[in-house]
Amino acid sequence: MREVAFIKQNKEKWLSFEKAVFNGEEMDSDELANQYIHLVNDLAYAQTYYPKSKVVVYLNQLAAKAFQKIYKTKREDTNRFVHFWKTEVPLLMYQYRKYVLLAFVIFTIFTVIGVLSAADDEDFVRGVLGDEYVNQTLENIDKGDPVAVYKSGSNWGSFIGITVNNLRVGVIAFVMGVFLGLGTVYILFNNCIMLGAFQYFFYERGVFWESVRGIWIHGSMEIFAIVIEAAAGLIMGASILFPGTHSRFESFKRGAKDGVKILISTFPFTFAAGFLEGFVTRYSDTMPNVLSVGIILATLGIISYYYLLYPYKVKNELHHQLIPALG
Template identity: 25%
Template sequence: MSSDQALNAALLRSDRFRLEREADWLRLEEIVAKTEKGKARRLSDDDVLALPTLYRTLLSSLSIARENSLDAGLIDYLEGLALRSYFLVYGTQTGFARWLGGFFGGGWSRAVRAIGVDIWIALAVMAAGTAIGFFLVAGDADWFYALVPSGFADVRVPGASEQALRGTLFGAQQDEGLGVFAAFLFSNNAQVAILAFALGFAFAIPSILLLIHNMALLGAMLWVFAQRGLTGDFLGWLSIHGTTELFAILLAGAAGIHVGRSIAFPGTRSHLQAASDAGKRAALVMLGVIFMLICAGLLEGFARQLIDNTAGRFAVGGAMLLLWLIYFFGFGRGSQRSGG
């Protein structure tokens, strides 16, 4: 083989080597460049998690390039990137305060937007569950006792008078009436949120059934008040903490559905890789769900007790709903998305 042929063969090997691995190098270089410019908060959660893997892949590429005496310029580039990456991977680690700032500063909202399809699915399931509970009780009042725990079947039952039902919504009686029911709903919904996420791995079917059952309970109670023309007052009472609490349930259910859907339909990825990618996004969403449930508990414990009129309750509940919508779907869009 002539010297020209040998040179051409070496260049061909170098070009092929670059084409096979260049995408990972460029991604790593982009992560390093953003960090060096003080823009680490713009990194997506997937990029942060991928950093160690990309760094190890780079070192492997550098080792192969040296052993095969590939293009000197390519080796210099890989060595420079490896040096810059080393300080990022093994340098000072991000503290909790900084991580928390990144989480609320866009990480959480990006993770929620990344499961947008699953949120719509969970919303449809929850609406269907509410309708099922409502119409089952409307058709046969005995369904109420099958859906609602017996401990809450006092005056809030089918056939109760308007005066009795209104008394549980307003005034001092609410502490003995729906106040207890609200505490039950919060405890129950917190459990449902955790289970809806945890059961998502079973192709999301248990998560969907759990959402339907949970919302059927609410639908049954809604019918009791609707039969006496108290729909608005009941929804107002519920909205103070319900817009936050039910939103948390929605996100938890969507997170579970996201995991299950990714396992059932992994696309070009392996089932394990699909589950891993979905789990990372869903876990971020669930961290925020815990925060939302704490907020809902505070609203239920204080705001509901202090505001004794329907308009005020709708105002608080509506404001909280608007706040969550703005944060999830309007905040942090300038940053990279956290996944597909």
């Protein structure tokens, strides 16, 4: 069957299913399940005969949303708060996994640029971090405490100030996505250049390990969260650039809504990073290496699992639950 004929034959069926899934229109659960079966069959057919067609992307997105729609009808999912963290966010991360990958690629490229720029020009670090910070850190290095700047101020004062600043950066990284994603890329550029130059600065002075075991106690969650927040901004930007079968405004609303959910999901990790920076990092020079490294690996492992691995687990579990439910 030619693609045009295939689309014409099934268009009305897809639109009906789309209204139920995307617009929240009521549909009998048995009818929804029946239409889902047809959708999966159509998707398989399109993947076989029109693998590079936009209809495959459209049907795949529709099927992904169906997972969420049908699962919400399950009795045990009445707790909206639990559902948000346990199912909704992971499914969004799975659905938008390409944007998460893109955000990490951009993050890596810009950070490497920061490192290479600092290595090539000794004045680059001062231009990025400022003379006051560099001079203060050089004094701390001479005193044998490279990360002393993180020990200033009270525990609670540091925790609150740092957390508020990190939340502000994350929100800005997301909101700037409204400029077709370019604003988000700009925010990533600024922060990654600083990070690369910052770490090279310590490496150049022979205290790289001391900086890592101190700074990354809180930095693992802090930086990872910013990358996820940037991914949310890229999602919103892409929803404007690539509306697909929807109007540009409708696509933007969906992209912004999904992006906000992803943004909110990073807040607990940002709070945790602020707590670690305010109450734990200041003791990094006195704690055993095994403890500082253990904290770094644990924090990185937790946030990596939630955003990178757990979404696949949730998707596979729902898939296995839907097969008997829909059969």
